[in-house]
Amino acid sequence: MYAFTAYPEKEHFEAVAKALVQTHPCLKESGSSSGWDGWKNSVKFKMGNYRTKMRQLGRVDVTVNSGKRGRYTTDGEPPNKNIKKARKGEINFLPEYPEGMDDHNLEGARQVMISEMMKRKPNGPLIKKEMDVTFALRRKEVVIDKPAISQIIHRWPALFTESQVCYEFNRVVGKNLRENFFDALDHLSPSLMDLFRKKKGLTGQLLAELLHQTKTTEPTDIRCLCLRGLAVILGDDPSAFFKTSSDATDKDSYSQTSVGILCIGQESSQLNPSRVGIILEGTVVMDELANLPQAFYVLFGLIYALHLDYPKCMKNTFHFVQQVMFNLGKSELAPKIQTLKNQLSV
Structure with a gap:
């Protein structure tokens, strides 16, 4: 069991x-x-008891959560300060280094990855190999050091590609990001659309506008409708999350956004824009994504890969995706999410 997760x-x-x-x-x-x-x-x-033994042996994945660290620290930090624990169902929250590897070896592998990413056409299998090898080093930096996004982009540029986001999500939680996301969303779509049509009041008006903007029954349009409507029905504030701009380099529209999705183009206010970007700490880190559903699942994967908090304006939506669609983390649901799950008969 410990080989799969230290905290079942x-x-x-x-x-x-x-x-x-x-x-x-x-x-x-x-x-x-x-x-x-x-x-x-x-x-x-x-x-x-096994975790206790592993903690005494110095295993990083459990010592990081030890509530007694305060009595041993030289700077006198109190117990339970900065305790880090897998909050969102991570099975590899803070893994040990590969056998026989240390910081020096892993830094060398990182440099190989950096050099390959500088090429016009990087070698995909080589990038994946080096990213697999350096996973423990990367998690240590992300979880313990908590560097700025700009620094992570500089040190781990491959992490900001769609394929590596999916691989990293699989390394962290052991699930296929793209496949599981779309399977769950497509399964819920008919029930969500029925619920959108039945809603009354202000929420019903907002959902009616979204339904009116859905011109076709193409899978991508239906997915866009469900993702945008999900935030409305859960009481989130999508206007603070979905930003629009005619140019990704125009920071005025999103410079204060910590986590969000940027709809790019002259008709960026439409339900399914033709070009979408991802905003982290006021910076567009990816801007060539084809549609909103793709951007959403990539952002969800980045939140796990970079150990980020969910944006407060979309907290319920992301918890629904995590706990209901991916079945990750604790089974107890917040009242709004539990109510929606019951209504959808998931």
Whole structure:
């Protein structure tokens, strides 16, 4: 279990205990309704004890969450200060370096990646190989050092390509970003559109305007409608997240935006603009994305890759994507998200 994640959820313990009893029927508990409740608790306690042993051995992925660090620090930091823990379902939140590798070796691999990215046509397999090797170093920088986005772009330029965002998301949470996102969105689209049509009041008016702008039933247009309508129905403020500009270099329209999506072009206010960019810390980090759904899933992947907080204006929407569409993180949902999930009968 520890090889998959140092902090399993309740469902993980239940799945392991159930599999244990199914594989070895002689271990089934006669006094338990499920036959494996006691084993679930036993595995849970054993996992906690194993984390303690790993912490004593100095494993970074668990020592970073130790509440007793304060008594050992030279600068006298109090316990539980700056504790970092996987909040969004990360299975590789702060992994150990590959066996036999250290900072010097990994820095060399990073330099190889940098040199390759300077070429007009970088070698994709080589980039992926070096990014795989340097994953632990990158996570250490992102999670512990928390550098500015501009510094990350300089040190890890490959991370700001669509393919590497997808690979990085898979490294962090073990899921296919693009496939899982579109599968879940397409599955929810019919129910969401029915719900949009039924809504009344101010929310209903806003959703009616979005429905009116959807001229075709093309998958991309339907996805755009659902993503924009999702924010409205969850009570978020999409106007502070979706920015428009005729030119990506014109910073006046988005310089104060910490996390957002930029719709670029003369007709950038339309539901599905032809060119879309991603804004992080007031800077457009990617600006050649073909449509809004693509930009949304790439941004979601970047938030995981760069250990960013969700933008407050779209917090409910991103939590819905995380917890309902990707089934990541804790199972308890906020009231608004739980209500919407019930209405969609997910």
